[in-house]
Amino acid sequence: MASTLPQRIVSAVKLISSLNFDELKCGRYDVDDEFFYLVQEYETKMPHECKFEAHKKYVDIQYIVKGKECMEVTASAFLECEVPYDSQKDIVFFKEPKMAKRMVVPAGKYEIFFPKDAHKPGIAKEMPEKVLKIVGKVKI
Numbered sequence: 001m002a003s004t005l006p007q008r009i010v011s012a013v014k015l016i017s018s019l020n021f022d023e024l025k026c027g028r029y030d031v032d033d034e035f036f037y038l039v040q041e042y043e044t045k046m047p048h049e050c051k052f053e054a055h056k057k058y059v060d061i062q063y064i065v066k067g068k069e070c071m072e073v074t075a076s077a078f079l080e081c082e083v084p085y086d087s088q089k090d091i092v093f094f095k096e097p098k099m100a101k102r103m104v105v106p107a108g109k110y111e112i113f114f115p116k117d118a119h120k121p122g123i124a125k126e127m128p129e130k131v132l133k134i135v136g137k138v139k140i
Contacts, residue, residue: 008034009112012061012136016110019134021065024134029136037061037121041132043067052079056087061136062121063110065096067129071111074100076118078093094118115140 001037012035030036044067056075062071075099084094097118105111113119122131 005112009059009061009138011035012037012138013063013110013112014112016063016134016136018059018082021111021132023132024065024132027054035137037134037136039132041130042129043130044122045128047072047074047120047123048099050120050122051082052076052100052120053126054092054094054115054118055090055111056085056115056140057090058094058115059115059140061134061138062105062119062134063111063134064105064107065132065134067131068104068108068125069129069131069133070099070102070125071123072102072120073111073113073117076116078116079118 002126015031016037024039026039026041028036028038076094079094079097081094085092100120103111
């Protein structure tokens with residue numbers, strides 16, 4: 001893990017990776033005022049069924065426990081808003097950009113997305129498959 005990351009993010013990644021994955025149940029888990037995580041289980045989708053999103057209040061740590069999914073990322077500054085920012089849910093959705101970086105994230109790996117990073121998670125690599133994922137939310 002890069003040492004240039006803020007200590008709160010490093011600590012959050014360590015906590016997530018130390019969880020007993022066999023005992024996880026889907027839902028929200030509050031750790032403290034600056035960090036919580038969501039345990040999610042779902043089937044990945046085709047790219048056109050997923051949306052680019054970004055957050056203002058939290059950094060996302062998306063950790064794949066089981067399965068694999070593709071994620072795309074691009075700078076949010078140049079994207080056109082599709083659904084305006086919802087401050088209660090801390091999310092904004094964007095129209096599809098002309099270009100984005102795509103990565104495959106297998107079980108045991110994670111990606112970190114800062115507010116400037118529009119990201120599109122939940123994409124099937126080839127065919128839809130079931131994924132168990134933890135999304136850590138570190139308050140900025």
